[in-house]
Amino acid sequence: MYSYEVTLEEMLQARENRAGRQKQLIDRYALPLISMTINIPGPQKSTPTSKYVFHEGYRILTSQLAVNQMTALHSETYNLPTGSEAYVAVHADARTLKKLVIAIEDGHPLGRLLDLDVIGPNGRAISRDELGLDKRKCLMCEQAAHACGRSRAHALPELLGAIEALVDSYTQNHIK
Numbered sequence: 001m002y003s004y005e006v007t008l009e010e011m012l013q014a015r016e017n018r019a020g021r022q023k024q025l026i027d028r029y030a031l032p033l034i035s036m037t038i039n040i041p042g043p044q045k046s047t048p049t050s051k052y053v054f055h056e057g058y059r060i061l062t063s064q065l066a067v068n069q070m071t072a073l074h075s076e077t078y079n080l081p082t083g084s085e086a087y088v089a090v091h092a093d094a095r096t097l098k099k100l101v102i103a104i105e106d107g108h109p110l111g112r113l114l115d116l117d118v119i120g121p122n123g124r125a126i127s128r129d130e131l132g133l134d135k136r137k138c139l140m141c142e143q144a145a146h147a148c149g150r151s152r153a154h155a156l157p158e159l160l161g162a163i164e165a166l167v168d169s170y171t172q173n174h175i176k
Contacts, residue, residue: 003046003047004046005043007043010082011082013082014080014082014083018037021087022035022087022119022123025074026089026121026123028074029073029074029089031089031090031092031121032089032093032094032097032118032119032120033087033088033090034061034086034090034097034101034116034117034118035086035087035116035117035118035119036054036057036058036061036086036087036088036114036115036117037085037086038050038054038057038113038115039113039114039115039145040083041156041159042156042159045080045081045082045083046079046080049163050083051079051084052167053110053113053114054077054083054084055084056110056170057104057110057111057114058077058086060104060110061086061101061104061116062088064103064104065088065090068100070090070091070092070097070100071092072088072090072091073090073091074089075087075088094118094120094121094126095126095130098126099131101116101117102116102133105136109166109169109170109173110170112136113166139154139159139163139166140162141154
């Protein structure tokens, strides 16, 4: 099955568009904003697997917000050729919200594939480093994910195979 391959220019434009949308929502709601995307390497960003991970991740996020009694005042999702995106403006303390999304990223079986950023009402993203937490680990090894990605330490087919195995394992254990 053919899947659209995005160009670097399209990914850079998507990043710029995302930053603009984040600013609009922060300006409108004056609340912390969760910006959610998926960590899928390679040029194919909108695949059945990435869409499944996105929708499951969004379900988990909204469920955890409800369980923690954090009110989402606005949410929107987009399925784009450059990958799915969600924005959720939440009535909560930004640092507490960042700790919640880190718990999802680090604790859920699909969490490594989710990119859950929290932007404070001041427009500045809250980092793991600010909270005294380690950087995210690579899907394949124990090194920092950012360093492995930049150095291309792992071949794309190997990474995509690991992602498929992770998603297959999750679906076998969580879908009745």
